[in-house]
Amino acid sequence: MTIDKQLPSTRTAELDSICLKAEVIPVITIERLEDAVPLGRALVEGGLTVLEITLRTDCALDAIKRMKEALPGASIGVGTVLTPAQYRQAEQVGADFVVTPGATEALYRYGVESPVPMLPGVSTISELMTGWQYGYRRFKFFPAESSGGAKAIKAFGAPIPEARFCPTGGITVDNAESYLSLPNVMCVGGSWLTPKAMVDAEDWDGIRELARQAAERFHH
Ligand code: 3PG
Secondary structure (H helix, E strand, O other), rough: OOOOOOOHHHHHHHHHHHHHHOOOEEEEEOOOOHHHHHHHHHHHHHHEEEEEEEEOOOOOHHHHHHHHHHOOOOOOEEEOOHHHHHHHHHHHHOEEEEEEEOOOHHHHHHHHHHHOOOOOEEHHHHHHHHHOOOOOEEEEEEHHHHHHHHHHOOOOOOOOOOEEEEOOOOOOOHHHHHHOOOOOOOEEEOOOOOHHHHHHHHOOOHHHHHHHHHHHOOOO
């Protein structure tokens, strides 16, 4: 591994200003393009203004474009980015940030040059150390619950106290606080705010209410 160039610290500051706006980031997979805007609007109206849309469906990029246009007050992240090519697609649709489930050298290198900040996924201290060497200071901790949970993040804080995390994977309304109470956790993410049954039923009022409750309960 040769590291020619490190991430500029402005990218870390940009991520901080996005994550400061929300303690909870809904992780959203859009199955039907027409759901994108009403679903996003319900979450934003409920008080959750930072959203992650995963690239797990064919309509994801179009959904992100529509949400960027219709919801100017929201910060839209593109998630499940596995390759530099997908990172580039996220840039092209106007992503405010990029989230990856894990981190490869190729992604770390691409992120160093990109104008769009990345929250790289890590689940071990060695992965964290690699990102650290590239200049990354903010990470997704994934899959959180099966990788040691809040205890692991607390332990990461001993050798690398400056790193801060957004854990996702198995976070619920019941365990979110155990993460959010740690000094090195900036926010949590998860799919529990957009239950499939509610999305399928187009229950936007119900989702707005779920978002409102989460925004109120986990307020800074
Ligand atoms: C993610 O990519 O962050 C996860 O799929 C979200 O995990 P969850 O469905 O367990 O909340």
